[in-house]
Amino acid sequence: xxxxxxxxxxxxxxxxxxxxxxxxxxxxxxxxxxxxxxxxxxxxxxxxxxxxxxxxxxxxxxxxxxxxxxxxxxxxxxxxxxxxxxxxxxxxxxxxxxxxxxxxxxxxxxxxxxxxxxxxxxxxxxxxxxxxxxxxxxxxxxxxxxxxxxxxxxxxxxxxxxxxxxxxxxxxxxxxxxxxxxxxxxxxxxxxxxxxxxxxxxxxxxxxxxxxxxxxxxxxxxxxxxxxxxxxxxxxxxxxxxxxxxxxxxxxxxxxxxxxxxxxxxxxxxxxxxxxxxxxxxxxxxxxxxxxxxxxxxxxxxxxxxxxxxxxxxxxxxxxxxxxxxxxxxxxxxxxxxxxxxxxxxxxxxxxxxxxxxxxxxxxxxxxxxxxxxxxxxxxxxxxxxxxxxxxxxxxxxxxxxxxxxxxxxxxxxxxxxxxxxxxxxxxxxxxxxxxxxxxxxxxxxxxxxxx
Numbered sequence: 001x002x003x004x005x006x007x008x009x010x011x012x013x014x015x016x017x018x019x020x021x022x023x024x025x026x027x028x029x030x031x032x033x034x035x036x037x038x039x040x041x042x043x044x045x046x047x048x049x050x051x052x053x054x055x056x057x058x059x060x061x062x063x064x065x066x067x068x069x070x071x072x073x074x075x076x077x078x079x080x081x082x083x084x085x086x087x088x089x090x091x092x093x094x095x096x097x098x099x100x101x102x103x104x105x106x107x108x109x110x111x112x113x114x115x116x117x118x119x120x121x122x123x124x125x126x127x128x129x130x131x132x133x134x135x136x137x138x139x140x141x142x143x144x145x146x147x148x149x150x151x152x153x154x155x156x157x158x159x160x161x162x163x164x165x166x167x168x169x170x171x172x173x174x175x176x177x178x179x180x181x182x183x184x185x186x187x188x189x190x191x192x193x194x195x196x197x198x199x200x201x202x203x204x205x206x207x208x209x210x211x212x213x214x215x216x217x218x219x220x221x222x223x224x225x226x227x228x229x230x231x232x233x234x235x236x237x238x239x240x241x242x243x244x245x246x247x248x249x250x251x252x253x254x255x256x257x258x259x260x261x262x263x264x265x266x267x268x269x270x271x272x273x274x275x276x277x278x279x280x281x282x283x284x285x286x287x288x289x290x291x292x293x294x295x296x297x298x299x300x301x302x303x304x305x306x307x308x309x310x311x312x313x314x315x316x317x318x319x320x321x322x323x324x325x326x327x328x329x330x331x332x333x334x335x336x337x338x339x340x341x342x343x344x345x346x347x348x349x350x351x352x353x354x355x356x357x358x359x360x361x362x363x364x365x366x367x368x369x370x371x372x373x374x375x376x377x378x379x380x381x382x383x384x385x386x387x388x389x390x391x392x393x394x395x396x397x398x399x400x401x402x403x404x405x406x407x408x409x410x411x412x413x414x415x416x417x418x419x420x421x422x423x424x425x426x427x428x429x430x431x432x433x434x435x436x437x438x439x440x441x442x443x444x445x446x447x448x449x450x451x452x
Contacts, residue, residue: 081255094236
């Protein structure tokens, strides 16, 4: 028998090479090449992987935005941009056991009780296991069909016979196509399977949810092109030791990105949290040093988060920097700015920083909150419990304006806060509302005067 020809694929971007390479020339990552058999040419295969549509003038194409349908879970609809769009492909990733399958089973149940026929395909669990989970989350509708199958050809045949309103594939790494001889989960199989489901969705208008495994780095396993092929990418965030779960939209062709949905894991599945600000501040202690509240924008809505800092004496020569929820390099930069402005040798101390609730923030509007928390812990002076701060800190110590200040201030006022430190700009500051006092500051030297 003639030996099969093998090629090397980059697991991140799918770049193909005849020999192993240490660094991928396409995406620049290291040690990501794996050896697989080269896909054999199958007669007639390309005919099924085409749309067979002629080119049309753009002004003659009929397109409507009103074909969304709601899932019955408000937080999921928010992350998706208002509901599920017909023909969309949604990739859901997250750590094992975080609740991906549970949430999608709840979504299918909500659609099934309305009379829609939905299909849940699993390649990892048996039908009995899914039934037991369905009992726990009360997903036992007769319109919710469960299929245990990993062959893509058979899955597509069942979809054509059943014609469901929505399809869930759990997971893409377990499916395989007979057109490739490589094992399920390989780069070629994942890419081919995703392409088959994308074509199915675009040709028939069937929304498809695809669950993807993640690597130890937190990225979705398989080639990076998988995220480019789908319409929406959702990531589950959270810790198994805490009940909260956060869904973040990393990519969305039909709505805003970085939108988040907050859930609480319970015995009966995931329960949505409609007031995240109250949820994250529920256990905040009063009169504690190193704690401050910052209004952050997640997607399209403001959420109040608590930033905690602990500044300790350095005992080993090299000061430690430990951050959770914020960028480590950004914290190091801000401590250097604080040293330059105040000259208190803050950089020589150990600094530990944490955003409570497990949420991650990367916007510059939390800079002033980071500085305030560090300063409070360093001076051992608590910040007023009714005070919020927001603003970007420049390298010279100036406080710069951030986006959507009106929405941030309004959310702080709604939650009962009475003082807000914000950037002083030439364009004017938002009007005070609900008895909240606005204190504009221009630089870090003025921060010391008004913070405590």
